[in-house]
Amino acid sequence: MMSRTARIHFINFVRKMAVTTVFFLAPLELLRRGFRPVEIGLVVALFAGAPLLFSFPWGWVNDRFSIKGVVLLGLAATSALFLLLMVVRGVWPTALVFLFLGVANNAADVSLNSVYFKDETERNLNRKYGVYLFWVSAGPMTGLFLGGLLALAGGFQTILVVFAALVALTMLALRRFDGETFAVIRLKDYRAGLVRPRTILFAVVLFVLAMHWGVEGTVYAPFLRARFGLDDLQLPFYMGAAYAGLTAMALLVSRRPYDPRASKRIFLAGMALSGLGHILMVQQNTWVSLGFRFLHEAGDGLLGAISLLYISRLFERRSIGGSAGLLMALQTSGQMAGALLFSSLGGRFGLEVPFIVSGLLLLANAVYGGFVIPSESGTET
Secondary structure (H helix, E strand, C coil): CCCHHHHHHHHHHHHHHHHHHHHHHHHHHHHHCCCCHHHHHHHHHHHHHHHHHHHHHHHHHHHHCCCHHHHHHHHHHHHHHHHHHCCCCCHHHHHHHHHHHHHHHHHHHHHHHHHHHHCCCCCCHHHHHHHHHHHHHHHHHHHHHHHHHHHHHHCHHHHHHHHHHHHHHHHHHHCCCCCCCCCCCCHHHHHHHHCCHHHHHHHHHHHHHHHHHHHHCCCHHHHHHHHHCCCCCHHHHHHHHHHHHHHHHHHHHHCCCCCHHHHHHHHHHHHHHHHHHHHHCCCCCHHHHHHHHHHHHHHHHHHHHHHHHHHHHHCCHHHHHHHHHHHHHHHHHHHHHHHHHHHHHHHHHCCCHHHHHHHHHHHHHHHHHHHHCCCCCCCCC
16 A cells, blocks of 8 residues: 555656646647737736635645645646636636636645645655655656657647546545644744744745746747747657756755755755756757756756755744745745746747846846855754
8 A cells, every 4th residue: 555655746746747748838739829928928827826825725724624635626626627728718718727727736736745744754854855856856757758749649639638637547546645633723823934034035035936937837838949940749858858857856865864054055056057057058959958958957956855845944843734835825926927027028039038037037046045045944943
């Protein structure tokens, strides 16, 4: 029988495989439907903006009442919305589907993060969060390769049908999903953890970091199509091959012993590599671009594992569902802002400009993080 931790990894692998692949490839489908870049930005912004309203409520429910129920709702809704996306047309109906898809994805994100944060069976925090990120990132890598094959066989509609079925099947993994613990949490308990200076300063780091996700949901696929002429198979294969950098670095972090000072160095180095990779991937040669995209994803793997570790140590275990949910809302508001900003920049000044600007922001964020993140920031107070 699968352990609860193994069930979490399995669910994350499949749902991230589905959601990320659809998220990355949807802009091409929307362009085919006649959407303008700014309209694609709106659609992605609504997907990214859902956590602003729902992260804390989901986390509060996780702390007080149920984790399994929220995950089940998120998975069922994701599967149904993929099928609905096949038939809706027009900017606002499509945007509405993506908004609800963001709500469903956020429900599963917050809930699975919550139960994993509260689990204390793994004492090596690097291993705990490195392995978690490995499975979260291995899903998109696999999904993009599979998505390329499905696009070749039947187009975007086939991708939606197959991934809707796979997400629905993961609900079976929630059988006997036991071990939930709950407590009465007052709102001031959440406020106490969030208003501390180090939490606020780190939230700014996460906001700027998340802005570059807005590039990936709006102009990434159109850029690859326009710059290199990649077809429906080559384009997701490029994305999937680059994603291997993220999974590899997450695995590397998991094999290191936990050290707060080393964690800060890894986090800042990952931010710098992520920024450099984003700037330099606009090269004219496909293979050179892929190499720098791999570098970007490798940086994301380093900082991604450590950011999860940091979040887990910022808050008390009993209230981490709601607290981390609020922090996730602030972080994904950066993705929303990035989607609106970079889709507009790409449409007006060229599709390579968002990568350069977002990369420079990541480099500046690394400098800022060097000043505001204390070396002991991985230690809970």
